[in-house]
Amino acid sequence: MKNFKLFSIVFNVGILFLIIGTSPLSAKNPKNVIFMIGDGMGISQIFAAMVVNNNSLALEKCPICGFSKTYSFDHFTTDSSAGATALACGVKTRNGMIGMNADSVKVPSILEIASRNNLSTGFVVACSVTHATPAAFIAHQVNRDMNEEIAVDIVKSKIDVFIGGGRKYFDARIDDCNLMDSLKHKNFKIATSLEQLKKVKNGKLAGLLYDDQNPPISERGSMLPDGTSIAINIMKNNKKGFFLMVEGSQIDWAGHDSNTKWVVNEVLDFDKAVAKAIDFAQKDKNTLVIITADHETGGMALLDGKFGADSIKAVFATKNHTGVPVPVFAYGPGAENFSGFMENTSFKQKLVKLLNLK
Ligand code: MG
Ligand code: ZN
Numbered sequence: 001m002k003n004f005k006l007f008s009i010v011f012n013v014g015i016l017f018l019i020i021g022t023s024p025l026s027a028k029n030p031k032n033v034i035f036m037i038g039d040g041m042g043i044s045q046i047f048a049a050m051v052v053n054n055n056s057l058a059l060e061k062c063p064i065c066g067f068s069k070t071y072s073f074d075h076f077t078t079d080s081s082a083g084a085t086a087l088a089c090g091v092k093t094r095n096g097m098i099g100m101n102a103d104s105v106k107v108p109s110i111l112e113i114a115s116r117n118n119l120s121t122g123f124v125v126a127c128s129v130t131h132a133t134p135a136a137f138i139a140h141q142v143n144r145d146m147n148e149e150i151a152v153d154i155v156k157s158k159i160d161v162f163i164g165g166g167r168k169y170f171d172a173r174i175d176d177c178n179l180m181d182s183l184k185h186k187n188f189k190i191a192t193s194l195e196q197l198k199k200v201k202n203g204k205l206a207g208l209l210y211d212d213q214n215p216p217i218s219e220r221g222s223m224l225p226d227g228t229s230i231a232i233n234i235m236k237n238n239k240k241g242f243f244l245m246v247e248g249s250q251i252d253w254a255g256h257d258s259n260t261k262w263v264v265n266e267v268l269d270f271d272k273a274v275a276k277a278i279d280f281a282q283k284d285k286n287t288l289v290i291i292t293a294d295h296e297t298g299g300m301a302l303l304d305g306k307f308g309a310d311s312i313k314a315v316f317a318t319k320n321h322t323g324v325p326v327p328v329f330a331y332g333p334g335a336e337n338f339s340g341f342m343e344n345t346s347f348k349q350k351l352v353k354l355l356n357l358k
Contacts, residue, residue: 003308005211019185030234030287032288033242034228034290035225035351036277038247038248038294040256042297044296045296048312049264064330064331064336065339066266066339066341067325067342068293070296071092073092073094073100078295079096079269080098080144082130083098083294084135088109088136089101089107089109090108090346097141097143098136110243111346113244115159121243122159122162122245123244123311124163126245127133127223127225127247127249129154129163130147131144131213132144137245150172151170153170155183160204162205163209163223164208165211167208168212188299189204189205192223197209202237202355210304216323217250217262217268218265224246229276231274248266248273251266252297254297263300264310274291281331288334289334294326296324301314301315
């Protein structure tokens with residue numbers, strides 16, 4: 001009996017070490033962070049896509065789940081600029097403002113702090129690179145509509161890789177400045193198609209694939225998951241680590257449009273990018289992946305559906321955003337810090353600490 005007890009202890013401790021050694025949860029700090037935002041992605045949007053995709057999504061690999069409270073400084077229901085400013089800069093601000101607190105004081109984002117600490121930084125989005133969500137990670141402007149000013153902020157920053165649309169804010173500006181020349185001067189390789197993008201393996205990359213906003217998923221193909229892989233492959237060369245933001249931008253637009261099929265297809269496309277991030281994190285073992293949203297869009301409710309079939313029956317309570325908390329998923333070293341109810345302002349400080357940034 002005594003021997004059996006001893007065997008049992010040794011065996012269980014062994015199993016524990018085995019679990020710690022291979023688990024997506026571990027006590028050590030991450031070197032890289034991939035921060036993924038499904039704009040307008042609440043639990044109904046996620047589950048609708050999961051049902052259509054035969055009851056499965058890549059984000060289910062995350063062992064940690066939580067909730068993020070999304071209200072802004074001045075509204076119960078946030079917009080995407082105040083939502084992204086909270087996630088990126090750690091402050092509640094007024095709807096419409098980018099990278100600033102409610103008193104219009106610029107606040108550095110987690111991406112900018114990572115740049116300052118010599119990590120590689122970048123973002124991949126399915127909208128203009130000057131749109132509210134990416135802008136809050138790299139720009140500081142009182143209004144989200146200041147696309148040309150936001151483009152200048154991007155060019156002036158230390159960012160290494162950015163991929164999306166919005167080329168006209170760089171090469172067909174009202175002020176006649178040609179920011180493409182400025183980007184070339186800063187040693188950026190400029191790609192205006194997915195084919196050109198795929199050829200870039202290192203250095204600095206400006207992927208400006210569309211003149212204006214990106215088209216919906218039915219027309220734009222695999223740019224979001226492919227762009228995510230391309231960005232990871234370039235940025236993983238930095239021994240100090242990297243910070244990458246990826247946005248499923250049009251889940252929100254589909255929600256404003258009360259278009260269930262579009263919502264599902266945009267979440268499935270975003271989840272393909274999530275799969276690329278988690279695959280990398282699984283092999284790399286030093287990468288924390290966080291998946292969340294800035295707010296829910298549409299007040300989407302699911303009334304019926306069939307697993308594996310494109311036959312979700314959904315209704316939308318509004319054409320706008322709602323104030324409901326959004327889910328948070330985390331995978332990799334440090335993931336355990338992202339469970340329970342959180343303020344959307346809590347991510348930045350947690351990431352600064354986990355990445356040991358100054
Ligand atoms: Mg957005
Ligand atoms: Zn919206």
